[in-house]
Each structure stands twice: as structure tokens, then as C-alpha cells.
Amino acid sequence: xxxxxxxxxxxxxxxxxxxxxxxxxxxxxxxxxxxxxxxxxxxxxxxxxxxxxxxxxxxxxxxxxxxxxxxxxxxxxxxxxxxxxxxxxxxxxxxxxxxxxxxxxxxxxxxxxxxxxxxxxxxxxxxxxxxxxxxxxxxxxxxxxxx
Amino acid sequence: xxxxxxxxxxxxxxxxxxxxxxxxxxxxxxxxxxxxxxxxxxxxxxxxxxxxxxxxxxxxxxxxxxxxxxxxxxxxxxxxxxxxxxxxxxxxxxxxxxxxxxxxxxxxxxxxxxxxxxxxxxxxxxxxxxxxxxxxxxxxxxxxxxx
DNA sequence: GAAATAAATGGAATTATTCTAATCTACTCC
DNA sequence: GGAGTAGATTAGAATAATTCCATTTATTTC
Ligand SMILES: [Mn+2]
Ligand SMILES: [Mn+2]
Ligand SMILES: [Zn+2]
Ligand SMILES: [Zn+2]
Numbered sequence: 598x599x600x601x602x603x604x605x606x607x608x609x610x611x612x613x614x615x616x617x618x619x620x621x622x623x624x625x626x627x628x629x630x631x632x633x634x635x636x637x638x639x640x641x642x643x644x645x646x647x648x649x650x651x652x653x654x655x656x657x658x659x660x661x662x663x664x665x666x667x668x669x670x671x672x673x674x675x676x677x678x679x680x681x682x683x684x685x686x687x688x689x690x691x692x693x694x695x696x697x698x699x700x701x702x703x704x705x706x707x708x709x710x711x712x713x714x715x716x717x718x719x720x721x722x723x724x725x726x727x728x729x730x731x732x733x734x735x736x737x738x739x740x741x742x743x744x
Numbered sequence: 745x746x747x748x749x750x751x752x753x754x755x756x757x758x759x760x761x762x763x764x765x766x767x768x769x770x771x772x773x774x775x776x777x778x779x780x781x782x783x784x785x786x787x788x789x790x791x792x793x794x795x796x797x798x799x800x801x802x803x804x805x806x807x808x809x810x811x812x813x814x815x816x817x818x819x820x821x822x823x824x825x826x827x828x829x830x831x832x833x834x835x836x837x838x839x840x841x842x843x844x845x846x847x848x849x850x851x852x853x854x855x856x857x858x859x860x861x862x863x864x865x866x867x868x869x870x871x872x873x874x875x876x877x878x879x880x881x882x883x884x885x886x887x888x889x890x891x
Numbered sequence: 892g893a894a895a896t897a898a899a900t901g902g903a904a905t906t907a908t909t910c911t912a913a914t915c916t917a918c919t920c921c
Numbered sequence: 922g923g924a925g926t927a928g929a930t931t932a933g934a935a936t937a938a939t940t941c942c943a944t945t946t947a948t949t950t951c
Contacts, residue, residue, distance in 0.1 A: 620947075620948090622947095640938095641938080641939085642937090642938085657938090657939090658939085658940080658941090661938090661939065661940075682937080682938060682939090683938085683939090
């Protein structure tokens with residue numbers, strides 16, 4: 598059983614935290630490791646269950662604290678879909694989300710610069726956005742339709 | 745003190761409900777009236793406070809029930825921003841939302857067919873979306889920056 | 892290596908939403 | 922036109938999601 602967080606990501610975490618005077622605690626490292634391990638857009642509660650296998654006494658409040666720190670460090674993004682609990686995503690490239698009605702799965706949809714700037718054009722004069730959230734709700738290709 | 749819901753909207757509500765075998769109750773009519781009256785993307789709680797002035801004993805659960813019915817009838821849309829409570833919007837034309845970091849205000853950003861279909865192009869083959877949510881977080885024009 | 896300071900943690904509290912049992916309504920049948 | 926009944930509506934109670942803040946732990950300063 599090795600240190601679950603690979604070296605490059607461990608360094609990225611360390612530097613991002615250091616630049617903000619924050620510490621790479623066991624809790625933060627483990628939460629980040631779990632998010633990178635299975636990129637299925639888990640909720641805080643999902644992450645709690647997974648982290649508990651390594652740190653059995655960690656609380657859900659600490660999971661939220663760690664996640665908020667990772668978001669602050671721009672290592673993790675929040676995904677807000679419907680009235681469901683917030684999900685978390687380690688994909689740092691600009692992207693949208695597709696939520697499948699049938700399976701509940703959440704997919705990343707990549708947004709290159711051309712797409713991003715097309716969206717920015719939608720804003721009226723005087724408005725500037727630093728964050729764009731785009732999400733789709735529908736049906737994915739894996740869905741088997743029974744007649 | 746007149747009937748707060750104008751005739752065309754009252755009819756739209758009545759027909760949308762009837763086609764689903766639902767009734768235009770006092771609670772539903774009043775919730776819809778309140779949402780149309782001040783289009784500031786209120787939360788369920790905001791709406792509760794406003795409706796209580798007309799129906800003092802209505803519960804927050806009923807507000808949620810009414811809102812869910814109105815969403816079902818496609819008279820109202822839900823808006824999901826950050827980890828904040830869901831907001832509700834009676835603008836039935838396709839549109840995105842802009843959320844101002846400074847004032848907290850939420851603005852509608854119109855999406856014509858050209859913009860909508862541009863966004864739909866982002867989806868990989870095999871994916872079909874029936875709902876698209878697009879939101880911006882940033883600063884609006886009314887913000888006064890103090891040096 | 893204490894004291895002072897800053898950061899991190901997690902139990903308790905709050906808030907947002909949903910559940911479900913009780914109530915109400917409109918229709919059917921006498 | 923009054924039961925009876927199925928379905929719809931309501932709202933109090935329960936649950937689930939998130940945040941607060943007192944305590945603990947780590948780092949820095951002297
Ligand atoms: Mn939300
Ligand atoms: Mn919530
Ligand atoms: Zn993602
Ligand atoms: Zn709107």
C-alpha cells in the first residue's frame with residue numbers, strides 16, 4: 598500500500614497550498630488523492646466514504662473544509678446540477694458537464710478557447726465573468742431504449 | 745387590492761395545470777403571482793415570505809410543492825448557482841444567468857436560436873440534451889470600484 | 892524551548908429540501 | 922343532491938446538505 602497520491606500531483610498540491618500559506622495535511626492530501634483516483638464527480642459524502650478507508654476518523658466537515666481549500670487553490674472545481682448535492686471535479690481544463698437522465702453519470706465535455714470565447718460573447722457590454730458553468734441534462738449514448 | 749395575477753397569466757396557469765389534471769389552487773396562483781411580480785430570481789424562502797403576506801398560514805413545504813408543479817408545467821425555471829439555495833425564474837424564453845459577485849444580483853442573458861444551437865454543437869455524437877444551464881459569475885456594470 | 896500566532900479539525904448547529912400522513916376536492920353512483 | 926371514493930393537495934415532521942465555531946495542532950518568534 599503506497600502513498601496514494603502520485604508525485605506530480607503531490608507537488609502541485611504542495612505548491613498551490615504553500616503559495617497561500619496553507620499546509621499539506623494528511624487530510625488534504627488524502628482528499629485530493631481520492632478525487633484524482635476515480636473521476637466520477639463524487640459528492641462530499643461519496644468522498645467522505647472513500648477517504649474514511651484511509652483515515653477512519655475524519656469527519657464530513659473536514660471533507661468540506663478540504664474541498665473548499667482545493668477549490669480555492671484551483672485544483673478542483675465544483676459542479677452544481679439540479680437540487681442535488683454539489684459534486685467535485687479535478688479536471689482543470691475548461692469544460693462543461695453532461696448529466697445523463699438515465700444513468701445519473703456525469704461526463705466532461707471539453708471547451709476549447711474558440712468555444713469559450715463564443716460563450717463570452719453572449720455577455721452584454723459592461724459585464725465580465727471570471728467563471729462560466731455550462732451543463733447539459735439529457736441522455737447519453739450508452740442508454741438502451743426498450744420499446 | 746385586486747386579484748394579483750393578471751388575466752393572461754392566470755389563463756396560462758389554468759391551462760397548463762388542467763392539461764396535467766392539476767388544480768389552480770389559491771396557493772399555486774399566489775406563488776405564481778409573486779414570482780411574476782418581482783423578477784429577481786427569488787429563493788423558495790424569499791417566495792415564502794412574500795406569499796405569506798397574502799396567505800399567512802402557508803408553509804414552506806407548500807411553496808416547494810407549488811414551485812415544483814410550476815416547473816413541471818414549464819412556467820418557471822430553476823436556477824442553480826454555487827452552493828446557494830435554488831432560485832426560481834418565470835422567464836420562459838431560453839436564457840442564461842449572470843450572477844454579480846459584488847451585488848449578488850442575478851440577471852437574465854438572452855440566448856437566441858443561433859446561440860443555443862452553437863452550444864448544442866459542443867455535445868459529442870450520441871449525446872442529446874433537453875435542458876441546458878449556462879451561468880456566469882463575475883461583475884456587472886453597475887459596480888462602483890473604489891480605488 | 893516557551894509563548895505567541897496562525898491554521899486545521901470536527902462536533903454541533905443551521906439551513907435546504909423531501910417525505911408522508913392527514914385533509915380536502917371533485918367526480919360517480921345511487 | 923347526498924354518500925362514497927379516488928385522486929390531489931397541504932403542511933408538520935423528518936432528513937440531508939452545508940456551515941459555524943470552540944478546541945486542538947502546528948509554526949514562528951524570541
Ligand atoms: Mn445547488
Ligand atoms: Mn443544498
Ligand atoms: Zn468535470
Ligand atoms: Zn432567469
